[in-house]
Amino acid sequence: MSHAWLKTMKLYVLLTQEHCRIPILEAARQVIRGGADVIQLREKRLPDGELLALGRRLRVMASEAGVGFVMNDRADLARLVEADGVHLGQEDLPPAAARRSLGPDRVVGLSTHTPEQARATPDAGVDYIGVGPVFPTATRGYTQGVGLDYIRAAAQVTPLPLVAIGGITLERAPEVAAALPPGRGAVAVCAAILSAPDIEAATAAFKERLAVR
Amino acid sequence: MSHAWLKTMKLYVLLTQEHCRIPILEAARQVIRGGADVIQLREKRLPDGELLALGRRLRVMASEAGVGFVMNDRADLARLVEADGVHLGQEDLPPAAARRSLGPDRVVGLSTHTPEQARATPDAGVDYIGVGPVFPTATRGYTQGVGLDYIRAAAQVTPLPLVAIGGITLERAPEVAAALPPGRGAVAVCAAILSAPDIEAATAAFKERLAVR
Numbered sequence: 329m330s331h332a333w334l335k336t337m338k339l340y341v342l343l344t345q346e347h348c349r350i351p352i353l354e355a356a357r358q359v360i361r362g363g364a365d366v367i368q369l370r371e372k373r374l375p376d377g378e379l380l381a382l383g384r385r386l387r388v389m390a391s392e393a394g395v396g397f398v399m400n401d402r403a404d405l406a407r408l409v410e411a412d413g414v415h416l417g418q419e420d421l422p423p424a425a426a427r428r429s430l431g432p433d434r435v436v437g438l439s440t441h442t443p444e445q446a447r448a449t450p451d452a453g454v455d456y457i458g459v460g461p462v463f464p465t466a467t468r469g470y471t472q473g474v475g476l477d478y479i480r481a482a483a484q485v486t487p488l489p490l491v492a493i494g495g496i497t498l499e500r501a502p503e504v505a506a507a508l509p510p511g512r513g514a515v516a517v518c519a520a521i522l523s524a525p526d527i528e529a530a531t532a533a534f535k536e537r538l539a540v541r
Numbered sequence: 542m543s544h545a546w547l548k549t550m551k552l553y554v555l556l557t558q559e560h561c562r563i564p565i566l567e568a569a570r571q572v573i574r575g576g577a578d579v580i581q582l583r584e585k586r587l588p589d590g591e592l593l594a595l596g597r598r599l600r601v602m603a604s605e606a607g608v609g610f611v612m613n614d615r616a617d618l619a620r621l622v623e624a625d626g627v628h629l630g631q632e633d634l635p636p637a638a639a640r641r642s643l644g645p646d647r648v649v650g651l652s653t654h655t656p657e658q659a660r661a662t663p664d665a666g667v668d669y670i671g672v673g674p675v676f677p678t679a680t681r682g683y684t685q686g687v688g689l690d691y692i693r694a695a696a697q698v699t700p701l702p703l704v705a706i707g708g709i710t711l712e713r714a715p716e717v718a719a720a721l722p723p724g725r726g727a728v729a730v731c732a733a734i735l736s737a738p739d740i741e742a743a744t745a746a747f748k749e750r751l752a753v754r
């Protein structure tokens with residue numbers, strides 16, 4: 329797999345039913361139509377059987393649209409549904425263990441919150457890193473963000489693509505994008521898109537602001 | 542792997558920190574000393590990284606003692622820690638999907654609650670089945686059990702080893718064991734052992750009652 333999206337992505341959307349007023353598959357359709365470059369399935373509470381079924385549906389949808397598709401946390405499910413990759417948190421499986429479940433040809437993303445964590449990632453078999461939470465975010469209950477400075481600091485210590493995440497609204501998206509190193513990273517959005525009255529329009533609005541940077 | 546325990550097991554103990562007054566690893570040590578034939582790690586809420594680390598410790602412990610070791614739900618973790626197998630619920634990954642993560646040489650167990658579910662198991666690539674909840678049990682919030690009749694019914698429709706589970710106390714263990722087909726199955730215990738003041742003694746008491754059947 330080439331994973332071309334890894335080098336060109338600007339808008340990375342996290343999908344979680346909790347934030348949607350409509351079924352998650354319909355939200356995914358709108359997010360894709362709106363121009364997301366990558367979608368991530370992030371459901372923490374579904375039974376594995378349902379998560380597998382949902383992952384399979386999203387895999388088809390993403391492939392048809394030519395967007396990247398990543399599963400949160402679960403390398404085994406990412407492999408079973410043939411997702412493009414898995415996104416890991418610091419408390420999930422270590423990247424090397426996840427890689428064993430996932431196989432060699434898929435992408436491993438890892439959330440980082442400090443320069444020390446970011447510095448360790450190139451040697452850990454990671455393909456991109458999350459940097460955040462940039463701002464406080466209700467999605468994960470973070471009351472304090474690491475700010476734009478952490479994006480710049482992380483860019484200094486790793487050559488990997490960065491995905492800035494956490495409390496990023498449409499208004500703040502341009503300044504976040506400006507803090508990313510040119511051509512190396514994306515802005516991740518969850519609640520600001522999924523809870524919008526028109527998910528497709530909200531996605532398109534983000535995409536437009538990020539495309540002109 | 543021979544998985545000899547699959548054919549000889551009488552006492553199958555589920556380990557979950559929630560029911561223990563002592564650290565789960567110490568509880569595991571006592572359960573093994575008390576004579577469990579198989580231990581299962583069942584933690585629903587730990588981050589994957591901790592679950593992996595815990596699984597590795599239990600793997601070593603079980604190997605040294607020559608008892609079986611099964612991970613609940615997660616075939617990927619079972620493979621990573623080289624557990625003997627995985628135990629799946631009806632809402633977990635389907636057995637065929639779990640088998641792909643797990644590899645061919647390990648055991649897949651599946652919980653069943655109806656004769657229809659039990660009947661489907663030999664063709665599903667399952668190596669043993671759980672039958673229960675035999676009695677109402679607070680562990681899973683079941684207010685009604687399927688009773689001893691379901692054990693007998695399941696034995697009629699599958700040739701696989703049976704693991705009777707759910708609300709089984711020391712007093713009731715002999716009647717449960719008597720309902721199992723001779724030499725084909727075990728009694729599974731969780732709370733009645735883990736919440737006992739002396740876990741090793743409680744395990745040994747179960748083992749003694751089950752050995753004489």
